[in-house]
Amino acid sequence: MAAITINIADEQLQKLQAMAQESGISAEELLRASIENWLNHSNNDFVQAASYVLKKNTELYRRLA
DSSP states (O other), X not given: OOOOOOXXXXXXXXXXXXXXXXXXXXXXXXXXXXXXXXXXXXXXHHHHHHHHHHHHTHHHHHHHO
């Protein structure tokens, strides 16, 4: 597994630690889960948007070909 280091403001760190504590997990686990969720949803959102645009413009693309 790879590691990454980022700098965040002290206020952000405090909020992160508080959120993690409320969830009963470490800050690292919270960040890992959040990143995984973001990556999965970002990909799904792009696929849905691309599919919508392609479907909506099918006739236009056919005429331009």
